[in-house]
Amino acid sequence: MKDWDEIAQGILKGQKRAIARGLTWIEQGRNDGKQLAQKLFAHAGHAQVIGITGSPGVGKSTLVNALTLTLRSQGFKVGILAVDPSSPFTGGAILGDRIRMQDSVMDAGVYMRSFASRGHLGGLSRATFGALTILDAAGFDKILIETVGAGQSEVEIMQLAHTTMVVLAPGMGDDIQAIKAGILEIGQVFVVNKADRDGADHTVRSIRSMLALAPEHPAWMPPILKTVAEDGRGMEELTEALEHHWQHLTDKGLLDRFRWNQTEHLIEQAVADVGEHLIRRARAGPEWSHWVTEVGEGSRDAEHVAEELWRQELQEE
């Protein structure tokens, strides 16, 4: 039996050790990790993936913790990924998150993991996609991904979520313009956390007016909720809003479309892997320098090289 096959069986049974192994493989960009994710994809598609994004310090981790406790009390199994593209995965910030999330970690129906990728461009969203597949196949009903909502890779990660929550805090009201428009556009649920502080209603109003400027919100009008993550206020309403959006996706057939798109994406990745493999082998081969010379001189088409590589690959099988 292949290594990843054994791990896959463990993951399907929800064994935490197997889940941890699989996630590490994926994080390291290993081939077994890719194969694992591809194998498990057919077993995934049950979980609601909830993205949580927002500026540093608005209370995302505290919110994830409080939300997890409420979801657990409703009987859901919860998987959590804290994605941090900037710091290595033993970074202090993540350690802090881990400690704050301890309430949740103690519970058997919860799996929490901080996640980073040393991978190349686009590597993080691919790794995150793989990690989500693993947690989904492992039987978690709700998967929460926390990321700091700044750059392009975070927006990409949020696109892997069924429901994206944008978290803000009072005092940012006047800065809302500064929030990337892209972030506002990807939000399906808006949360004004730290509602125990002055200015929460002002922030709610600012978000509302920003949303009103958006071209159009055809079928789904994002709700704006106030929470106090520190003491759990607003969590029932928040879980209701998340459930409501999940229902909306189901009713409108959008969930099926989401799954279809992800499946296409999986195939695209596999095709890209084949291309990468071919080019890696070609570069190491004896004909490479001739081909480069010939293509440069115009005596051979680049396309012909591609065909030749593919032909050689087939012959070897």
Ligand SMILES: Nc1nc2c(ncn2[C@@H]2O[C@H](COP(=O)(O)OP(=O)(O)OP(=O)(O)O)[C@@H](O)[C@H]2O)c(=O)[nH]1
């Ligand atoms: N007053 C108040 N403070 C809160 C609330 N929620 C979180 N905090 C505090 O805000 C600070 C930041 O909380 P985190 O949960 O770490 O915020 P974060 O968004 O995860 O931060 P990064 O991961 O660093 O981006 C902590 O000191 C929390 O205790 C709240 O509802 N009210």
Ligand SMILES: [Mg+2]
């Ligand atoms: Mg955090």
